[in-house]
Amino acid sequence: MDAARIASGIREAEFSAREVIQSSISRIRSLEPTLNAIITPLFEEALSRADRVDRIISEGGNPGPLGGVPVVVKDNMCMKGIPTTCGSRILEGWKPPYDASVVSSLEEAGAVIIGKSNMDEFAMGSSTEHSAYGPTSNPRDTGRVPGGSSGGSAASVAAGYVPIALGSDTGGSIRQPAAFCGVHGLKPTYGLVSRWGLVAFASSLDQIGPFARSISDMALVLDVISNNDPRDSTCSSSERPSFSDCIKDPSVRGKKVGIVREFIGGSLDPSLKGAIEKTASMLEASGAEIVDVALPMSGEYGLPCYYIIAPAEASSNLSRFDGVRYGMRAEASDLITQYIKTRGSGFGEEVQRRILTGTFALSSGYYDAYYLLALKVRRLICSEFARAFERADVILMPASPTLPFRKGELVDDPISMYMSDVFTLPVNLAGLPGITVFTGFEGSGLPLGVQLVAPRFQDSRLLEFAGVIESWAGRPGISPGGDK
């Protein structure tokens, strides 16, 4: 059942919010030993909140558009008084003193947060194998990864724990796990959703966004979380459209869909190439025109550009984790030793690699050759997308070069792991909105998805195209036990 249906069913007293949450808890308890998608379950808090929703309804009040709907949020979003670990030992036991803006928005809309989901440590990873709390399994095939870094949130939606979840996306961490788990996942335009209360990885790239099994749910969540927030100086103060209204009667007639031929040749998995081609044919049959666009800079230079800028920003953002104010503190007789031992034992290997890479790129003698150069290449990538959008209204491209890989396959080969995001990270560099849309399953049962990208603040256009694709491909069911 999707979120909108749950909310309306609760409002019309077909069932209570408590019954919905109890069902969600039961599903989580039965599957969590296998999936490990949740770091901190919030069952007592969720039941208490559900009872509040039921009380509001019984008194004739309106609990909000998401009244009683269970939701999971990634464990890098602060919740007051609730452990927020970012998948790391260094923050074990830390309880934020405030709620993230998106958490407040969800709760004001009546949503019931039922757990904090597993993630690659500090959002650095593409498989949710770099969590200090163990890896998450893909519900579609538990021998495979769910993708990352928002793997716990993606798996929670695919497994039917919840109809909607929040993740964060810095280089693909919503779109790639959405593709791997066979659900929809949206990275909004940079600046559409407040980052206040999101523990920062790379501040010019991070954006919070939803996972869902229906495009209408995705629009509903985006309406709730995309608010102007003066506490985030990168959050746009522009008026937001009603995303739910934008997708009421989706049409692509007369629109142009850009295809990047270089992206669907070469080493792209044949099933994913087939998904792109079938989606393009369907969009053409629905009245859209397919045009060729070229993104050579993004394809060749996006990855090195991202892996200089993101670690550089991370090395600055993560310098605050030194044992003084948050989480764990190593024993030491002097302050500097406390810093180096806390960080050396509290951060995992991948986080250490990225901090060191970023520190190197920013250091004296290397700043111009690496960081400044990468910033200039980023401007070239932005201009390249702008030229592509002169020819097309949206760009259709893969979300990942491969189907979900097996657990352990890439965890010791970081650079091969980075290649997972080759089609997603240029979108973050340019600040554009991107969505992964589920399109079906391939022969062995692994999910297929495609990525759509639009110009900045054209998130509604993305949702409209996604709605048309969904009407052809159908909605993803849940695994295990649901319709595949």
Add this chain to the structure above:
Amino acid sequence: MEQVAITEKDVLHVAELARLEIGTERIEPMVRYFQDIIGHFKCLEKCDTDGIDPFTDDDMHPCPLREDKTARWGFSGEALESASLSEGRFFKVPAIGGEGE
């Protein structure tokens, strides 16, 4: 991919800058990782970036400003509760020079 000469000394220097202790067993893998990743970065030198300003973006929405008024966040007490060690209104840490400073 271009090979880059990175030594153990380079990695340890960067670790010192980052205030990060690397275990002895992790140093050699880190050197190899650095050689690989920096080799990948070298391709950016082929890009023509003449005249590109790295710090401006014509498309970016303007940074929203707020009124120049002080505000009390009101949760410093709660922030201290999460500290490993605190004393009064302060986080307590070892002396910079160690004991006896």
